[in-house]
Amino acid sequence: MTVDPFIEAEKQSGHNVKRACELLKVSRTAFYARRTGNPGPRAVRDAELTGQIAAVHQHSRGTYGAPRIHAALQRKGASCGRRRVARLMRAAGLQGRHRRRRHLTTIPDPRAAFRPDLVLRDFTPDxxxxxxxxxxxxxxxxxxxxxxxxxxxxxxxxxxxxxxxxxxxxxxxxxxxxxxxxxxxxxxxxxxxxxxxxxxxxxxxxxxxxxxxx
Known part of the structure; x- marks a missing residue:
């Protein structure tokens, strides 16, 4: 679903197009390019980057997020910022997998009384x-x-x-x-x-x- 009609309606009502694009997380340049039927250089570059981002994301089996994809693109010589990669990933519906936060399992009790090592650290089967x-x-x-x-x-x-x-x-x-x-x-x-x-x-x-x- 395109948000261009909503932005156009805001424009016709005299509201700020820039603010509408920011709220809807849409590139103002891309909006005007689509409105005139002539995509600008930034929109063309965004499309190229989105294809590269999708390729890296697929190669990582869907595990890479914006930081790692940005690093991979940098190694390949692509000139783009991390925020731009994150924005294009959101627009393309791509996201990485996050490791589950580890649950801290053993917390030494400072009040626990000391006990001698009765097994002498011997855990071999017998x-x-x-x-x-x-x-x-x-x-x-x-x-x-x-x-x-x-x-x-x-x-x-x-x-x-x-x-x-x-x-x-x-x-x-x-x-x-x-x-x-x-x-x-x-x-x-x-x-x-x-x-x-x-x-x-x-x-x-x-x-x-x-x-x-x-």
């Missing part, structure tokens, strides 16, 4: 040490209704998930529920070392490691 060392972590899952948090408990010896729980919060209950599920599933007959980071999200008793007495 079939003879089943249910002696567990470790836990929380995964952030984006959904249409917000973030879903998945807490897992893994047996270090077998690297199998032995317990898990989900929730829409990061309170201690989330990790506790996952640990309870692991105890119900495995039913260990002796104390188990549970290892986790010292993040404040869902921190179990605010400690990095502790014994699970069963």
């Amino acid at each position: 079939p003879t040490a089943i249910d002696t060392r567990w470790c836990g972590d929380i995964t952030y899952i984006p959904t249409a209704e917000g973030w879903l948090y998945l807490a897992t408990v893994i047996d270090i010896a077998s690297r199998r998930v032995v317990g898990w729980a989900t929730a829409d919060h990061l309170r201690t209950d989330l990790v506790a529920d996952a640990l309870k599920a692991a105890c119900r599933q495995r039913r260990p007959t002796h104390p188990v070392i549970f290892h986790s980071d010292r993040g404040c999200q869902g921190g179990f008793n605010r400690s990095s490691q502790h014994l699970v007495i069963v």
